[in-house]
Amino acid sequence: MSDYREMWESLGLNMEAHDALMAALPPLYGDIYLSQANRPQGMGYFDFVVSEIHGIRVKELQDHRAQGGKVVGAFCVYVPEEVVMAAGGICVGLCGGLDIALDEVEKVLPRNLCSLIKSFMGFKLGKVCPYFESCDLIVGETTCDGKKKAFEVLADYAPVYVMETPQMKREMDYDLWKQEIYRFIEKMEELTGNTITEASLREAIRKVDGKRKALKRLSATRKAVPSPISGKDALLTYQIAFYDDVDRFTAKVNELADELEARVARGEGAGEGPEGPRIIVTGTPMAIPNWKLPHLIETAGARVVYDELCTGERYFQNLVEDFGDIDSMTMDEMVDAIARRSMEVDCACFTPNRGRTDKVLRMVDEYRADGVIHYSLQFCDPYTIEAFEMEKALKERGVPYMRLETDYSQEDTGQLMTRIEAFLELVKERV
Numbered sequence: 268m269s270d271y272r273e274m275w276e277s278l279g280l281n282m283e284a285h286d287a288l289m290a291a292l293p294p295l296y297g298d299i300y301l302s303q304a305n306r307p308q309g310m311g312y313f314d315f316v317v318s319e320i321h322g323i324r325v326k327e328l329q330d331h332r333a334q335g336g337k338v339v340g341a342f343c344v345y346v347p348e349e350v351v352m353a354a355g356g357i358c359v360g361l362c363g364g365l366d367i368a369l370d371e372v373e374k375v376l377p378r379n380l381c382s383l384i385k386s387f388m389g390f391k392l393g394k395v396c397p398y399f400e401s402c403d404l405i406v407g408e409t410t411c412d413g414k415k416k417a418f419e420v421l422a423d424y425a426p427v428y429v430m431e432t433p434q435m436k437r438e439m440d441y442d443l444w445k446q447e448i449y450r451f452i453e454k455m456e457e458l459t460g461n462t463i464t465e466a467s468l469r470e471a472i473r474k475v476d477g478k479r480k481a482l483k484r485l486s487a488t489r490k491a492v493p494s495p496i497s498g499k500d501a502l503l504t505y506q507i508a509f510y511d512d513v514d515r516f517t518a519k520v521n522e523l524a525d526e527l528e529a530r531v532a533r534g535e536g537a538g539e540g541p542e543g544p545r546i547i548v549t550g551t552p553m554a555i556p557n558w559k560l561p562h563l564i565e566t567a568g569a570r571v572v573y574d575e576l577c578t579g580e581r582y583f584q585n586l587v588e589d590f591g592d593i594d595s596m597t598m599d600e601m602v603d604a605i606a607r608r609s610m611e612v613d614c615a616c617f618t619p620n621r622g623r624t625d626k627v628l629r630m631v632d633e634y635r636a637d638g639v640i641h642y643s644l645q646f647c648d649p650y651t652i653e654a655f656e657m658e659k660a661l662k663e664r665g666v667p668y669m670r671l672e673t674d675y676s677q678e679d680t681g682q683l684m685t686r687i688e689a690f691l692e693l694v695k696e697r698v
């Protein structure tokens with residue numbers, strides 16, 4: 268890695284804690300990722316991105332800021348990155364997938380919050396995230412109670428702007444969300460000093476839809492038996508989608524998808540030997556470097572073939588262009604389409620949210636899955652509660668299903684592995 272110390276110091280990072288974090292990542296990545304057999308060559312780019320996780324991309328953000336550009340951090344797929352881009356800004360995902368500075372976090376937040384919230388607060392309070400420290404504005408949302416209230420606390424440490432995400436999907440809720448997007452347009456114009464025009468919004472929609480299409484292509488190859496890519500590798504590409512340069516990322520995912528499609532045509536799968544039971548994972552997002560569950564599942568001899576997660580299909584399954592011809596849309600029609608696209612996301616913070624269960628049921632067939640594992644972070648009420656409805660629906664269809672609750676610690680890996688192995692035995696008996 269090039270020497271970025273000067274840049275990190277200028278961002279005010281706690282260098283000692285940051286050094287410890289940077290030292291911990293390579294062996295973890297080596298064990299989980301580089302040890303996999305027969306990986307697609309196209310994963311080389313994503314390995315490189317991880318090896319430079321606090322390097323090149325952060326440098327690009329600094330260069331952008333040095334030229335007067337703004338960086339905006341977000342925590343939810345509802346925040347319309349098209350709008351940030353149309354204003355000339357760069358949007359980066361800030362969700363954390365690692366326990367950090369927990370002692371500091373628990374001085375300002377209760378212990379019984381999900382790991383995702385404690386993690387992003389820890390990255391901020393521990394001053395170990397150069398993405399956080401590069402942000403000119405942090406955009407929160409009113410999805411779950413934990414996040415909603417945590418943003419009030421975060422506002423003591425960084426400039427925070429909150430979007431009101433609706434809780435239901437009636438026409439009046441679409442209207443509210445559309446108005447929120449207009450409010451966000453104004454905020455972005457104020458932050459960047461740039462006016463969002465019809466042309467700049469159209470161009471941003473095309474680019475972000477292009478990223479989603481590339482990810483959809485990649486995901487579609489996983490329907491093949493055997494799947495040409497491991498679940499861990501697919502997840503990594505989805506995680507990197509939240510902070511890499513959009514054009515470069517789209518090109519690299521399309522290159523990877525070319526390779527995967529060729530593998531499918533040859534009948535070549537990822538890894539060595541038979542792929543084992545095909546598993547759908549559904550639940551709370553897995554922010555980088557949270558690879559715990561897919562690593563356990565694949566180490567136990569199964570293959571994750573579909574991620575019904577926001578670090579997965581929920582991020583890219585719907586396009587703005589699904590709601591009309593972008594080329595001929597007016598500004599208002601584009602804003603409307605952005606609002607409608609995101610409202611299709613089946614987040615458990617909505618009520619009712621039957622669409623999510625229905626989607627998993629359909630994907631069991633499309634991806635020829637043998638079983639479904641529901642993953643929720645401890646203290647995440649929306650997903651933990653929905654896991655029961657999912658269980659009922661899948662049991663009625665005779666699909667093997669297991670609910671898991673965990674956090675970011677490694678203390679329960681043995682226990683989780685025992686449960687996963689037992690579940691896979693059950694799945695194998697039925698295949």
Ligand code: BJ8
Nearest residue numbers: 343344381410411551577614647
């Ligand atoms: S659209 S899933 S990214 S809100 S895990 S913080 S829900 S207590 S992350 Fe999410 Fe947007 Fe929904 Fe997706 Fe709360 Fe649960 Fe924690 Fe969560």
